[in-house]
Amino acid sequence: MTEKKKKFYITTTLPYVNAEPHIGFALEIIHADVIARYYHQQGYEVFFNTGVDEHGLKIFRKSQEKNLKPQAYCDIYAKRYKNLKQALNLSYNSFIRTTDPHHIKAAQEFWRRCDKNGDIYKKDYKIKYCVGCELEKTESELVEGGCPIHPDEKLEIIKEENYFFRYSRYQDKLLELYQKNPQFVVPESRLNEIEEFTKRGLEDFSISRLKEKMPWGIPVPGDDKHIIYVWFDALINYISCLGWPDSLEKFDHFWPGVQIAGKDNLRQQSSMWQAMLISAGLSISEQIFIHGFITSGGQKMSKSLGNVVSPFELVEKYGTDTVRYFLLREIPSTEDGDFTYEKFEQRYNSDLAKGLGNLIARVVTLAKNSKFEIPDLHPPKFSKKTWAGRQIQNPKFKTIINKTQENYRKALEEFRFNEALIEIWDLISFCDKYIEKERPWEESKNQKEVIGNLLLVLNEIAKLLQPFLPETSEKIFQQLKTRKSKPLFPRI
């Protein structure tokens, strides 16, 4: 993240392909996209990874339900997730699948390194098994010590020999990491959470499953009877996507990177994965950003409640940038946020149609109607020192634009997307007031200067919007250039 490095790596988590793409994942990948586009605009070389997690029991079962081979099932879903790229206008350059041959090799090599370091050993793993469900039950699933679906059935304890990872060995190193680097996990509340968890003590966790029970996974190196447990394999994607371990050029250049994950993933990303990296002798991640969840009308989205929101449907109905805008502006980046169609349309009308869209339309028309020759704008390319500051003469504009840029940059570098957008909208509001005051539709001696100033500011607004609303940003540049007004966001 420092200026001199000039390269930037960001990755989402890999969604598990047992369901359709969820609006919550759309939020995560849009966050990552904004950051990636921002650093790209700043002149950084950016590597942006996403993909899908395809191994494990749930997928194995799903594929059986649908009478498909696991790989065939995964192929179908991988495609659905790839469709998000166009729907949400994403700029990622790497889409990894955990069934990619290269990833499989990487996971096995990673295993060997941890093993070599003495961190992998065999032990009996006690599984709680509900005969009624014919399923393993985890502690967190249980209600009053029993299966919530079959409370009368007694849970059986099944012992199974698994490989374990010596997580307990890393307690001190992890605590030191959190204490030395308070920015390692954002927001701070999540850092505190993981720190408190770590202080309570770490237990080694199992990292393999018996192949005879569930064959859909990566074979454990040197032991045919086991496959690597799904998330030990999945986490490694963050470096296998960079070519590790075969080709280290990209890996050496980009790693470590920033990882974005949901709050349900705090432990895996900011703790377990970090311990794994240390064990394998690799650098820990640069930073972990943890976002919240999206509720639907105040409730958790679930099929049974029938309140699941599909990102594809939203995009089809309202357009890509509208969806991006809502998620970035309305959902506080580190907290849970709520989706309703009412809120969505209200944001659209007040901010996009009446705010941004209307301002562009009025200025473009003013410029078109003006009898003066107004000089061409600078191209929309980023240049560190110019922004608008140097071109605009009006000192009030200079001040507010400088303030906006500064707050915007700070907000973005701290993942406060909504606040960065608020900064831009303050500038929009400033322009509306300026127009009202100067009345540039009337002929006057400063008419030319006023319209010129406005065009320059809108040019800056389009630049600031670029990471958030890339398509709209481009349309604004076009309209400013051609002086042809066309509504960006028709009122609904």
Add this chain to the structure above:
RNA sequence: GCCGGCGUAGCUCAGCGGUAGUAGCAGGGUCUUCAUAAGGCCAAGGUCACAGGUUCGAGUCCUGUCGCCGGCACCA
């Protein structure tokens, strides 16, 4: 049960020791016409969850109560 957070205008939130914020959105009045019946201005709207305490002074610090929400290991 243990640990942490939150409760400020109809809604979303800022403020975290000095008369509550030029807040935003919604609602009301008014001015204007370049613009997507958009925009500007003005007014209204709060016993800062409740009860004690510390302090010259408390949304702001402390204690307690109530309410809501997270975390407490195999959820990818």
